Amino acid sequence: MTGRTATGQGDVAAAxxxxxxxxxxxxxxxxxxxxxWVAVVVGVLGILATLVTIPVLSGFAFWLVVIGFAVLxxxxxxxxx
Numbered sequence: 287m288t289g290r291t292a293t294g295q296g297d298v299a300a301a302x303x304x305x306x307x308x309x310x311x312x313x314x315x316x317x318x319x320x321x322x323w324v325a326v327v328v329g330v331l332g333i334l335a336t337l338v339t340i341p342v343l344s345g346f347a348f349w350l351v352v353i354g355f356a357v358l359x360x361x362x363x364x365x366x367x
Contacts, residue, residue: 317361325361329354 332350
């Protein structure tokens with residue numbers, strides 16, 4: 287890639303490769319504190335359910351970690367979550 291420019295957060299970053307020009311626009315924002323804590327609690331419950339047998343949660347331990355990560359990822363991309 288040649289000619290790559292980025293002027294700041296939320297700005298358009300243009301990259302040219304030969305005759306093809308690609309433009310990407312992605313704004314990231316910090317999640318709200320409550321969203322962050324919910325995601326962390328869900329993820330930690332998943333990790334604990336893997337290490338210690340918790341009757342209700344141990345069967346879903348992997349999915350709890352995935353849900354916690356997904357909540358953080360969506361909250362980072364969607365503004366106001």
